[in-house]
Amino acid sequence: MCRLAAAAGCDVIVATPHQRHPNWWNCETGRLESRLEDLRAALGQRPGLALGAEIRVDSGLLEALGATDESGLLSLAGSRYLLLELSREGSGPDPHEIAHELRLNGWRPIFAHPEFIPALGADAAAMQELIEAGGLMQVTAGSLTGRFGRSLARVTGDLLDHGLIHFVASDAHSIRWRPPDLADACAMITDRWGERTARRLCFDNPRAVIEDRPLS
Numbered sequence: 001m002c003r004l005a006a007a008a009g010c011d012v013i014v015a016t017p018h019q020r021h022p023n024w025w026n027c028e029t030g031r032l033e034s035r036l037e038d039l040r041a042a043l044g045q046r047p048g049l050a051l052g053a054e055i056r057v058d059s060g061l062l063e064a065l066g067a068t069d070e071s072g073l074l075s076l077a078g079s080r081y082l083l084l085e086l087s088r089e090g091s092g093p094d095p096h097e098i099a100h101e102l103r104l105n106g107w108r109p110i111f112a113h114p115e116f117i118p119a120l121g122a123d124a125a126a127m128q129e130l131i132e133a134g135g136l137m138q139v140t141a142g143s144l145t146g147r148f149g150r151s152l153a154r155v156t157g158d159l160l161d162h163g164l165i166h167f168v169a170s171d172a173h174s175i176r177w178r179p180p181d182l183a184d185a186c187a188m189i190t191d192r193w194g195e196r197t198a199r200r201l202c203f204d205n206p207r208a209v210i211e212d213r214p215l216s
């Protein structure tokens with residue numbers, strides 16, 4: 001996956017294993033860091049690798065983050081940006097409250113693939129409210145390009161039309177099943193929403209995360 005991504009023009013990958021997910025709790029950071037180190041050694045120079053996580057939102061999340069050093073939770077590339085995953089069924093705590101509380105504590109929450117969450121993806125007003133509460137939005141490249149079907153591509157395209165998206169990510173899982181396909185999504189965004197939008201979603205905003213700067 002790393003070699004495919006590098007060949008497609010990706011300079012840096014933030015690896016985001018699940019955390020606090022019922023099936024993959026994954027809060028032993030030492031083990032994750034050593035796996036990343038092994039991968040780095042196998043790859044050489046490109047692409048650059050950083051560690052992060054896709055953190056499941058549950059009712060204990062805010063409390064766990066308060067314990068910073070002991071929580072084992074990983075921000076994206078050591079920044080103040082956190083990648084959060086809401087449950088698709090809409091169970092769990094109110095995302096507005098989560099976004100608001102995290103912002104108050106100096107975090108910058110990014111919500112992963114809102115297009116898969118019916119209460120958000122299909123409701124531009126709800127998305128706007130969550131952004132106003134301090135949330136940033138990241139869609140999956142394949143959602144936009146039609147990998148998951150035409151109706152999800154339409155939902156995702158509508159979110160871009162409304163200017164509600166800050167990041168596009170690969171959500172890559174393997175070379176066959178959900179491969180890294182950012183280049184296709186980036187080309188499509190350039191085509192349909194213009195060069196500036198493509199730069200912002202695929203280059204400038206992700207770079208701001210890695211460099212731990214606010215989005216411009």
Ligand SMILES: [Fe+2]
Binds near residue numbers: 054085112113
């Ligand atoms: Fe996810």
